[in-house]
Amino acid sequence: MATAEDSAARAGQPLVMAKALVKRFGTLEAVRGIDLDVGRGEAFGFLGPNGAGKSSAMRMIACVSPRTEGELRVLGMDPRTDGPRIRARLGVVPQEDNLDAELTVRQNLQVYGRYFGMSRAQVRAKAMELMEFAQLSDRADDEVEPLSGGMKRRLTIARSLVNDPDLLLLDEPTTGLDPQARHLLWDRLFRLKQLGVTLLITTHYMDEAEQLCDRLVVMDGGRIVAEGSPAELIARHCxxxxxxxxxxxxxxxxxxxxxxxxxxxxxxxxxxxxxxxxxxxxxxxxxxxxxxxxxxxxxxxxxxxxxxxxxxxxxxxx
CATH class of the missing domain: 3.30.70 (Alpha-Beta Plaits)
Structure with missing residues (x-):
């Protein structure tokens, strides 16, 4: 039977669609009626100062925070009724690494894969593939704790790919990394985009947004104040x-x-x-x-x- 996601893909609909999307926390209106769409295979960015509403918008898209008002469709489905099905097709890279420090690199990937119902043989094969992708094969049996910040970040991204997600959400993916580690991560993310993975990124690094994003929105005070490609925004506003x-x-x-x-x-x-x-x-x-x-x-x-x-x-x- 065809799923809503399959129907959305065939119809060329965006993987993420929001109209007049609102998020309130009591009297605080964190997201104030935003409209956006993210196409399949696109790298889409959220930029904005602290408190602009970026994280609140991302949490609604990740189906971990319900919307207050407006419309939201993710992978052609409604997070209110299809949250578990949507989350099964998402990859999430949080701002802070939340790896199991007492497990090895390989074990972090294999244990996470089991959460998605993969067999032991499947998770073993997938772990090998992802360690190679993240350039961590030579650290496969090392515990996570002594790894460098860049290695931990690459492992967190690799772990988010265990379920072959159609939509990868990345919250400040390179914060705190040195330039070499940042550029290596950019290369990995660019490869994912070439493979057809849709990326949704929040970042404080403007050069990162220019490097990675096909389109982006600038948020301020819970609203979208500009939208376009990096080149279009520069030409329009500067x-x-x-x-x-x-x-x-x-x-x-x-x-x-x-x-x-x-x-x-x-x-x-x-x-x-x-x-x-x-x-x-x-x-x-x-x-x-x-x-x-x-x-x-x-x-x-x-x-x-x-x-x-x-x-x-x-x-x-x-």
Whole structure:
């Protein structure tokens, strides 16, 4: 018999669809009427400051937190009535690793596989496959506790793939890792995407979102304030380039020279001035011609971080 998931796949429907989705905790409205859809094989990102509603949205999609209002379909099913069936097809990578530290790498995978009703032979074969994928084969019989942070993170991702999920939810997948470990994880996640696994990612790393996400939403105050591919968001909300003029602390108050036709927006920070422009070299020449003498200057392309800060501000949110 065809399942709702099979029907959704044949019809080309999104794997995740939300309309006017709301989540309240008492009087606190954490998610305030968001609309989104995530297509099969897509890498979709949630960006936003602390308290923006990202985690609340992810928990509803993961079928561990009921929605308050609105519509939600995951794999073509309703989490209110089909939560167990949906969870059986999900892979979840929590922000904090929750591995069994007293078991070996191999045992962590095999025990988890048994939760999904796999036979001993199946979990043995799957564990071998996933250890190779995560580059942990040489640590198969080592206990988890002495592993590095990057190895533990790779094992957590490998464990989430035991049931061959159609949708993989990753909450801050590379937080706390060094650059080498982050790039290795990016490579593993990119390979999953090539294999057709749909990725749903929350991250605080803008370069990670640019590297991994086909599309993303920026959330702030429980609402979606922007949506699109990284390139589309940069083109829509920022200039092509940014000129950074650095000054000694307290000495960035120099009057900017006339930059009509060169600078679209200027932002003053404690130690530097940011000039948003489509022509960075022309803006730098105008600054020098106008008598500005920064300690250093840099013309760089605009990034997703520039977009993020433009949309959500620079104030710290606790």
């Amino acid at each position: 200039t092509r380039e940014v000129l950074e003029l650095r000054f000694p602390v307290g000495e960035n108050g120099q009057a900017l020279p006339e930059m009509d036709g060169v600078a679209e927006r200027v932002e003053r920070l404690p130690d530097r001035v940011l000039v948003y422009t489509d022509h960075g070299d022309a803006a730098l020449n105008a600054a020098h011609a106008g008598g500005m003498r920064p300690v250093s200057s840099l013309v760089r392309r605009s990034t997703l971080e520039d977009v993020f800060l433009t949309l959500t501000g620079r104030s710290l949110v606790d």
